[in-house]
Every structure is written in C-alpha cells, then in structure tokens.
Amino acid sequence: MKLIRKYWLLLLATVIVLPSIWPLFRSDxxxxxxxxxxxxxxxLDLALKAGQIPPRWAPDFGWGHGMPLFHFYNPLPYYAAEILYLIKLPAVWAIKTVFALNFLFGFYFMYLWAKTFWGKYGALVAATAFTYLPYRAVDFYVRGALGELTAMTFLPLLFYALKKKKLILTALAWTAVFLSHNVIALFSLFFIPLYLLFNLKLWKKFLLISLLTFGLSAFFILPAFFEKDLTVVNSLTGGFFHYSFHFIYLRQLVSRAWAYGGSILGPFDDISFQLGWPHLILALSAVRLWRRLTYFWLALAAAIFMMTFHSQFIWDRLPILALAQFPWRLLAFAATFVAFFSGSLFNWFKNKLIALVLIVLIIALNWQYFRPEKFSPVNDYYYTDRQRIANEMSGVLTDYLPKNYSDFPTATGGKTPLELWSDIISLLSWLGLLVYAVKFYRTRA
Known part of the structure; x- marks a missing residue:
C-alpha cells in the first residue's frame, strides 16, 4: 500500500496511457x-561509433555516399533511442519504446501544468485529454512523426516551467523542443514571446532563458539554419510541399472523419485535423475564465487562424514560414491548448467521481483512433541491414542530400568553422549548467 500511495500517479498514468499504445507490444x-x-x-549509432560527437553524418544514406542527416534533422528522439540500443535493445524496440515514452511523459507533463490551474482532478482529466488527442494519434499511427510528437510532448512542460518561473527548467524544456522538431521550434518563437507580453515580470528572466536555450542547442540549430542551403532541402518547400496547398477549413477541426492518407489542396484531405469533440466540449468551461486565460485563448485563436487560407497573406510575407510546409502543424499548439482547457471544469467542481467519468469518456470516444491501418513484418520496413538502407531507404529519405559533398568535412571526420564554434558554445553552456546544478543541490543538501 505504501508503494501504491507513493507511485499512484505513475500507476494511474500507465493504466490510462496503455490503451493508446497497445499496438507497440506486438512483435510486428x-x-x-x-x-x-x-x-x-x-x-546515428554508426556515426557515434565512428567518433562523431555530436553525430551529424549518416554514412549509408545517399546510396552509400552518406548524408548530413543529423546535421539538419532534429536528433533528440534518436539520442533517447540510442541509449536503449547501446544496452542491446533491438533497434525496432528502441524506437517503439521512445514512442511509448512520449505518451507517458506527455501525460505527466500535462498533469504538472494543468494542476497549477485546475487542481489534481482537473489535471488528470487534462492529461488524459492530451494523451488521447486525435492529433497525437495522427502523429503516431498515421504520419509516424516522431520528432513532432516529441516536441509536442515537451510543450506542457515548457508552459509549466514558465508558469512556475523556473528559469533552468524552462530553458531545458525549450531546448528539448528545438532538438525535437524544427517547425515546432520555429512556431514557439511566436508563442513564447507572446506569453511574456502577458507576464511582463518575466522579461528579464526570458532574456536569460533565451540565451541559455540558444547555448544548449547551438550545436544543432546554428549549422541546421546557416548551412541548409548547401543541401537540396529547399526543394521541399515548393510544388506539393508549398504551404498554400495545405491550409485547412474550420469544419475539419470538428470532423470526426478518419483516414490514413495525406494532405491535399481543399477540404477533402485523407488525414484528420480534428481537435476532438470531447476535448472541445470540456474546453467550453474555460470560456468563463477568459480573463485569467487571455493568453491561451489568443494563442489558440492565432494557431487556428494561421492554419486557414485566410492567413496566407502572412505566410506570403514571411518566407521563413515556407519551411513549415504544412500550416496544420500548428495543431501541435492548438490541440495542446484545448487539452489544457479540458480540465477547467474543475475550477468549480472538485469531484473524484466526475473526474473518473470524464476520463473514461475521453478514452472511450477517442480510442478508435489509436490503432494502425495494418500491421507488417518488422523486416518489411524497419530493417537494420546497411546494404538495404543504402539501396532502398536512400530513395525514401533524400531531404538533405548535399549539393556538393566537399561542403561537409564531417564525412571525413572534420568540422566546418561554424560547426566547431557551435559545438564549443553548447559544450560551455552544458558545462556551465552542470556546475550550477551541482552548486545548487549542495546548498540545498
């Protein structure tokens, strides 16, 4: 009983989350x-074992010529998987575990954040709502967007840290977003400063948070931004991938239609962009708290507006937004805010039974989305053979093929001056943070 009392949240989170990730426990x-x-x-494993720190070069992509994959593609989810892979967990199970941990940590982070507003019961409802967001199912079971899913997982932690005015935790959470997904990180550069407009006392701390976040993630974000033109990545912002083809219609946010296809021009996409009916209904109770939640309502409205074709004039005037490709990626923020609002009913009611009923209803009404279209043998798509990766996977992932291989000395164990200075900045930032942490805990001991 003592163990249950001590670890009740972990046990409850596991029970609530399990139905959303059940396919991960199959052998296929x-x-x-x-x-x-x-x-x-x-x-990534090969790059590390070749002495690349941080790893940047994927030796077998590019049909065996190599590709600076981790130079540009956010590495955090794969760092986590690499830890498991190094202790001899098979590669596919390492990836499965990282997907599963996203749902467990997402539940916990939303619980922490929502509890500061709605109390324990409201936090449990909000955390369940976050876990069972249809867009989380889209990111996992449809798109397989591990980086975006991971970045979204850290958003509640980021807002919790801001709410609690925790400088170091805010910087770490924001760094995690930057190292998980470029586009979500780009969008955060709007939403986080906007938050500070409603919390002006945080501005001095925000400057320190920004500097620390920049320092911790410099090894990745500086080369990724300034050297992207050395690759063919800009070809992925035109044609089908141009943002103008992927605006959504408001009715799609409430449509329960579900499919495993892709995004197309118009309102008849073969993929769901819904916010979730249970989530929206529960979020209505937050309307009465609009003065207290002004920022979040404005942020939600901004995210929704920027997903629609009405906002194209803004996208046209900010060329950097073209890198996002799909405006509906703002659902990562919009859905997070709606899930957060889902616990607002408990601003007035502190009833355990009501919380239990709502948790069951949220799961029951959304569980149908948390399943794949079909299962396949592992070796059909998730192989580890280097020759197959070079011959078959290279044609699937061509995003960061170099225009000129001589621009990337990483392939032969070297670094560009920008990479070297970026690594030094990050190394000093992480060492400084470590020294601060040691001193802090010594003073607390």
Missing part, C-alpha cells in the same frame, strides 16, 4: 508515412 510493427526511424537510429 506497422508502416507509417515515415518509416525511416530504425534506419536513422542505425545510422
């Missing part, structure tokens, strides 16, 4: 839009 796997995760992990 399923194809997603992006089925390159195991190959990426294998390549």
């Amino acid at each position: 796997f399923f194809r997603m839009h992006d089925w390159t995760h195991v190959a990426r992990l294998v390549e």
Whole structure:
C-alpha cells in the first residue's frame, strides 16, 4: 500500500496511457508515412561509433555516399533511442519504446501544468485529454512523426516551467523542443514571446532563458539554419510541399472523419485535423475564465487562424514560414491548448467521481483512433541491414542530400568553422549548467 500511495500517479498514468499504445507490444510493427526511424537510429549509432560527437553524418544514406542527416534533422528522439540500443535493445524496440515514452511523459507533463490551474482532478482529466488527442494519434499511427510528437510532448512542460518561473527548467524544456522538431521550434518563437507580453515580470528572466536555450542547442540549430542551403532541402518547400496547398477549413477541426492518407489542396484531405469533440466540449468551461486565460485563448485563436487560407497573406510575407510546409502543424499548439482547457471544469467542481467519468469518456470516444491501418513484418520496413538502407531507404529519405559533398568535412571526420564554434558554445553552456546544478543541490543538501 505504501508503494501504491507513493507511485499512484505513475500507476494511474500507465493504466490510462496503455490503451493508446497497445499496438507497440506486438512483435510486428506497422508502416507509417515515415518509416525511416530504425534506419536513422542505425545510422546515428554508426556515426557515434565512428567518433562523431555530436553525430551529424549518416554514412549509408545517399546510396552509400552518406548524408548530413543529423546535421539538419532534429536528433533528440534518436539520442533517447540510442541509449536503449547501446544496452542491446533491438533497434525496432528502441524506437517503439521512445514512442511509448512520449505518451507517458506527455501525460505527466500535462498533469504538472494543468494542476497549477485546475487542481489534481482537473489535471488528470487534462492529461488524459492530451494523451488521447486525435492529433497525437495522427502523429503516431498515421504520419509516424516522431520528432513532432516529441516536441509536442515537451510543450506542457515548457508552459509549466514558465508558469512556475523556473528559469533552468524552462530553458531545458525549450531546448528539448528545438532538438525535437524544427517547425515546432520555429512556431514557439511566436508563442513564447507572446506569453511574456502577458507576464511582463518575466522579461528579464526570458532574456536569460533565451540565451541559455540558444547555448544548449547551438550545436544543432546554428549549422541546421546557416548551412541548409548547401543541401537540396529547399526543394521541399515548393510544388506539393508549398504551404498554400495545405491550409485547412474550420469544419475539419470538428470532423470526426478518419483516414490514413495525406494532405491535399481543399477540404477533402485523407488525414484528420480534428481537435476532438470531447476535448472541445470540456474546453467550453474555460470560456468563463477568459480573463485569467487571455493568453491561451489568443494563442489558440492565432494557431487556428494561421492554419486557414485566410492567413496566407502572412505566410506570403514571411518566407521563413515556407519551411513549415504544412500550416496544420500548428495543431501541435492548438490541440495542446484545448487539452489544457479540458480540465477547467474543475475550477468549480472538485469531484473524484466526475473526474473518473470524464476520463473514461475521453478514452472511450477517442480510442478508435489509436490503432494502425495494418500491421507488417518488422523486416518489411524497419530493417537494420546497411546494404538495404543504402539501396532502398536512400530513395525514401533524400531531404538533405548535399549539393556538393566537399561542403561537409564531417564525412571525413572534420568540422566546418561554424560547426566547431557551435559545438564549443553548447559544450560551455552544458558545462556551465552542470556546475550550477551541482552548486545548487549542495546548498540545498
């Protein structure tokens, strides 16, 4: 009983989360839009064992010529998987575990954040709502967007840290977002400063938070931004991938239609962009608290507006937004805010039974989305053989092929001056943070 009392939240989170990730416990796997995760992990492992710190070069992509994959593609989920892979967990199970941990940590982070507003019961409802967001199911079971899923997982932690005015935790959470997904990180550069407009006392701390976040993630964000033109990545912002083809219609936010296809021009996409009916209904109670929640309502409205074609004039005037490709990626923020609002009913009611009923209803009404289209043998898509990666996976992932291989000395164990200075900045930042942490805990002991 003592153990249950001590670890009740972990036990409850596990029980609530399990139905959302049950397919991960099968011996087979399923194809997603992006089925390159195991190959990426294998390549990261090879880069580390070749002495690349941080790893940047994937030696077998580019049909065996190599590709600076981790130079540009956010590495954090694969760092986590690499830890498991190093202790001899098979690559596919390492990736499965990282997907599962996203849901467990997402539940916990939303619980922490929502508890500061709605109390324990409201936090449990909000955490369940976050876990069972249809867009989380889209990111996992349809798109296989591990990086975006991971970045979204850290958003509640980021807002919790801001709420509690925890400088170090805020910087770490924001760094995690930057190292998980470029586009979510780009969008955060709007939402986080906007938050500070409603919390002006945080501005001095925000400058320190920004500097620390920049320092901790410099090894990745500086080369990724300034050297991207050395690759073919800009070809992925035109044609089908141009943002103008992927605005959504408001009715799609409430449509329960579900499919495993892709995004197309117009309102008839073969993929769901819904916010979730249970989530929206529960979020209505937060309307009465609009004065207290002004920022979050404005942020939600801004996210929704920027997903629609009405906002194209803004996208047209900010060329950097073209890198986002799909405006509906703002659902990562919009859905997070709606899930957070889902616990607001408990601003007035502190009833355990009501919380239990709502948790069950949220799961029951959304569980149908948390399943793959079909299962496949692991070796069909998630192979670790280097020759197959070079011959087959290279054609799937061509995003960061170099225009000129001589621009990337990483391939032969070197670094560009920018990479070297970026690594030094990050190393000093992490060492400084470590020294601060040691001193802090010594004073607390």
